[in-house]
């Protein structure tokens with residue numbers, strides 16, 4: 289889907305090089321009508337203004353962002369997800385969860401984006417493990433497709449946060465799949481946000497009846513992060529990247545993430561070099 293979006297851009301601006309599309313709002317012309325059909329449940333690209341391109345020569349990823357590349361139609365057909373490998377189901381499903389959470393926890397959310405994000409979290413809570421365990425069952429597949437779409441609509445309006453910024457930095461250089469990188473970084477970044485997101489995480493915990501309703505906001509929030517860790521564990525996603533990068537690689541990734549996130553992403557709490565370095569050390 290991202291490739292199709294990039295091609296549509298090139299067709300409208302044939303004289304341009306691909307990397308020039310990385311500049312903000314670089315696509316202004318009206319494009320050909322465009323129908324997107326997801327074949328995984330996670331990216332939400334069928335609903336978004338973004339297309340992520342890997343620049344293999346320079347070992348990094350950049351995003352094309354323009355309202356012009358939002359597909360005119362999306363077809364959510366669970367049959368196209370038949371036969372997905374469980375690893376892909378896990379990684380893309382956690383990508384969708386990251387979209388829902390980053391858009392919900394950020395400061396650009398509207399009533400609509402928040403309600404879509406909550407619905408996505410509920411659907412992921414109720415269906416991702418079932419989809420992972422039995423990719424042939426139709427209902428979890430259809431529900432995850434819906435969750436991914438809702439999370440996509442939510443983040444295309446309310447943006448993402450440091451999980452995505454760090455995952456893009458990591459994915460471009462070390463070729464880790466986007467969803468897998470998000471899944472590992474998600475609980476670490478949420479813990480680093482600390483108190484600033486407890487209230488919102490507690491609401492999300494309540495929305496899926498994760499804990500006793502009488503627990504404190506802090507306990508609910510921490511249970512929510514534990515739930516994310518348990519989802520990873522049940523789907524074979526480790527707690528860290530197992531040394532695929534070294535300490536010397538962290539500064540460049542942190543610079544890349546800072547450039548992407550500050551000041552564009554409406555993150556719940558602003559991090560600088562020190563905090564992001566700490567997160568990447570923990571995830572290493």
Ligand SMILES: [Fe+2]
Pocket residue numbers: 331383386387452466470
């Ligand atoms: Fe994503």
